[in-house]
Amino acid sequence: MKKILITVVVSVLAFSAKAQNDFDVLLAAGVDDAQRFANDYLAPGTNGLMHSMNANWFNSAEVKPLGGFEISIIGNASLIADENKTFTLNTADYNNVQFVSGPSSQLVASVLGENNPSIFVEVEYDDPIFGNQTQQIELPQGFGDQSANLLPTAFIQGAIGLSSGIELKARFVPKIEEEDVSLSMYGAGIQLEFTKWLPADKIWPVALSGLVSYTHLDGSYDLTESSGINGDNQRVENDTNTWLFQLVASTRLPVINFYGGIGYIKGTSDSDLLGDYRVTDGTFTSETITDPFSVSSEVAAVRGTIGTKLKLGFFRLNAEYHLSEYDAFSVGVNFGFR
Numbered sequence: 001m002k003k004i005l006i007t008v009v010v011s012v013l014a015f016s017a018k019a020q021n022d023f024d025v026l027l028a029a030g031v032d033d034a035q036r037f038a039n040d041y042l043a044p045g046t047n048g049l050m051h052s053m054n055a056n057w058f059n060s061a062e063v064k065p066l067g068g069f070e071i072s073i074i075g076n077a078s079l080i081a082d083e084n085k086t087f088t089l090n091t092a093d094y095n096n097v098q099f100v101s102g103p104s105s106q107l108v109a110s111v112l113g114e115n116n117p118s119i120f121v122e123v124e125y126d127d128p129i130f131g132n133q134t135q136q137i138e139l140p141q142g143f144g145d146q147s148a149n150l151l152p153t154a155f156i157q158g159a160i161g162l163s164s165g166i167e168l169k170a171r172f173v174p175k176i177e178e179e180d181v182s183l184s185m186y187g188a189g190i191q192l193e194f195t196k197w198l199p200a201d202k203i204w205p206v207a208l209s210g211l212v213s214y215t216h217l218d219g220s221y222d223l224t225e226s227s228g229i230n231g232d233n234q235r236v237e238n239d240t241n242t243w244l245f246q247l248v249a250s251t252r253l254p255v256i257n258f259y260g261g262i263g264y265i266k267g268t269s270d271s272d273l274l275g276d277y278r279v280t281d282g283t284f285t286s287e288t289i290t291d292p293f294s295v296s297s298e299v300a301a302v303r304g305t306i307g308t309k310l311k312l313g314f315f316r317l318n319a320e321y322h323l324s325e326y327d328a329f330s331v332g333v334n335f336g337f338r
Contacts, residue, residue: 064161085113
């Protein structure tokens, strides 16, 4: 699961590692074609990741009193629907790519799917000696069933209550370095309880609040060992930023409570393929391409949340489900005092 998370986070590596020499050929066919394919191929993964990393920012509409705190260990996962496992590749949108067989527009695997059977394309390039040449390659596979239809994230999160119905939150993932991959993630949020500002707030059967949060992710992958292309300082760098705006309602029972709300997620994920790549153009010549391209995906989606929390003294356990473009679920183990 950890390996899958890291790979999706710096998801261009999936394209370069799986494609290897095929990636070399796509670059030879033109940076524009390689960039177009990479953007469509990766977007379902990065978009699902942005939904996953925004789960479990709250487990109640009640904020903690002054000095109250909670420490949580949280595990999230977005669900991968069948439509996220493929995208439509229309060769009319490409300069030098054609399918070997079948129509000019076909469904092919995204980073979350797999081509079964394999799909082959013919790439055209211009050899300075022999003229117009073609080469047949297999399109990259995605994770397929290895992902178990989930995009996971995990956090350590803390929350502390201030006066006047205000609660501050922070979450982070300590920097992970595994072989050629590094990853770090952090976020911060503020929750305001509206019912705290009303007369006789203690007698209300439910609490109402609003939440605003920000999450940032940095990932990088050194392509030196996995790239099928000669070159220098080859790497992928990913920068993901998201915002969540949420309205929350919850019950005020002593042991078991229920909460829910409606929110809006907005985010952008940018991945840069950096370094020098010496691409072969035919048999005798080559071209060095520096920092070939960047790809980007965006989310802007409404989501609904339902959840429940069990409270036993300083120990709390919560679980929730989100309905959105990518459905997600989350569980949290919480320790605190209020």
